[in-house]
Amino acid sequence: MPRATQTDLAVLAALSVAPMTGYAVRDAIRTHLGSFWNESFGQIYPALARLRTEGLVEVDAGERTGSSVHRLTAAGRARLVELMREPAVMTPPRNGMLLRLFFGDVIGAEACRALVGEAREQAVAQLAALAAARRETEAEPAELPQRAYWLMTISAGEHTARASIAWADETLAALTALTAP
Amino acid sequence: MPRATQTDLAVLAALSVAPMTGYAVRDAIRTHLGSFWNESFGQIYPALARLRTEGLVEVDAGERTGSSVHRLTAAGRARLVELMREPAVMTPPRNGMLLRLFFGDVIGAEACRALVGEAREQAVAQLAALAAARRETEAEPAELPQRAYWLMTISAGEHTARASIAWADETLAALTALTAP
DNA sequence: ACAAACATGTAACCAGTTACATGATTCA
């Protein structure tokens, strides 16, 4: 697990679907992986430059002046497989909402209701976004080998969002019971 | 949202329950908030030193030689309330398992089954740990004002873990169908 | 006597965000 492995993996994987500019890599990650992955320009451009010096990606001139379309080399694809087989790292959790709720009696039930209500709203929005993504993905031809995998990750998001909503409803009720016993 | 706000909040909140050594703060965070928060010594000790110079915590000598028991001052409690009322920051998501699954056709369905199977195991273990935490917390006197809040965060973990298990089962079936159609 | 747990702290490193600086192209 050397340096910037995580970003390398995400970038190489994105390029494995199609050659792209750095801008497009960021866009693709945001729209397709947004609910479980994130990369900023400040990571992507240096990573791309490094991968290039390592011979893992090559560039062609893009349609616009100054744009570079990055493409995986054979070595790049081999590296991608290598990284894919490494154990998945999970970033240590940091949920500011749950932290505040745990110490909820410092701010009181009313403030906690706001906190949980907001989390519920976010989950509802997330669910709507995933429904749209699902429709789009299901419209892809069934022969597309990636299609099944994309749907699995969408389903993961849906399960998580539904669980959040169910928990929020239960918790809002408990908080109400707390204020008016 | 100035510097190290997140760690300050976690540390001040921990101290609001009871005065503690830095070591105990880390331990308390790990055992009680482990499923949604994390702090390392490398964060806690400098934070404690800083909070002390800011007059937000005071220290007494602990039972062991060299140990310092940190205690919230009035200013510290005020700062805690202030931080609690700030909007909850959510760390950008980075789920290595879902990233790999999204690009699953690079490594194939078999490798993906292993990935998802491991995630399922982790969720099962998590659920068991939460069941233990729930038993302990439910044993606390019902008058303890924190008890209800602690149970809410435990419930959040349970909902999430159950959702993970349900998703993993569904996904393992889909992956099996993919290999033997 | 020894291991495990308690306890404190620093230094090096890495990962990641944000803001900045710059410019081309498309479209209303």
Place this chain on the structure above:
DNA sequence: TGAATCATGTAACTGGTTACATGTTTGT
């Protein structure tokens, strides 16, 4: 003609982990 989007890149900063270095106390 101006706004939005496409496009690239750097620099400063911050947040955080890990490893190291050190020592005490408790329990077996």
